[in-house]
Amino acid sequence: MKYSMAGLFLALPLSAMAAEPVAQVAAAPVVSSSVGGQLTQLVLGLLLVVGLIFVLAWLMRRVQRIGPGNAQVIEMIGSRALGPRDRLVLVQVGEEQILLGITPGRITPLHVLKKPVEVAGTEAATPEFAQRLMELLGKDQKDKK
Numbered sequence: 661m662k663y664s665m666a667g668l669f670l671a672l673p674l675s676a677m678a679a680e681p682v683a684q685v686a687a688a689p690v691v692s693s694s695v696g697g698q699l700t701q702l703v704l705g706l707l708l709v710v711g712l713i714f715v716l717a718w719l720m721r722r723v724q725r726i727g728p729g730n731a732q733v734i735e736m737i738g739s740r741a742l743g744p745r746d747r748l749v750l751v752q753v754g755e756e757q758i759l760l761g762i763t764p765g766r767i768t769p770l771h772v773l774k775k776p777v778e779v780a781g782t783e784a785a786t787p788e789f790a791q792r793l794m795e796l797l798g799k800d801q802k803d804k805k
Contacts, residue, residue, distance in 0.1 A: 735751065738779070746761070746763050756773075758772050759773065
């Protein structure tokens with residue numbers, strides 16, 4: 661009899677703990693309905709942050725165009741890839757054109773052209789995807805310059 665009483669006392673707290681999950685299961689439908697509200701709030705917050713990023717990017721582009729440093733002194737005329745990480749770049753600085761060799765760790769002036777290279781159409785052929793994207797964004801090629 662002595663051992664059965666000890667077992668009863670040990671079993672009593674376990675039975676009380678077993679009743680708690682039943683109470684939590686009964687409250688689960690209330691929690692699941694608020695999960696939809698939390699999910700909606702999360703999605704709206706995410707959309708707000710992404711929208712804020714786009715608005716700030718648009719604002720930064722507008723501010724940079726207005727600033728006094730808008731005049732380009734150095735202009736890239738053209739470039740050619742020589743390998744996966746090496747390039748030749750032709751830049752114009754004022755009236756002078758310079759051919760540069762660009763590697764991952766260094767930029768080397770290779771040649772200063774005595775007679776500047778005339779580029780027939782400064783508006784080079786834009787890849788079809790980029791042109792279509794600019795049309796969708798409402799930008800025209802003429803807005804670039």
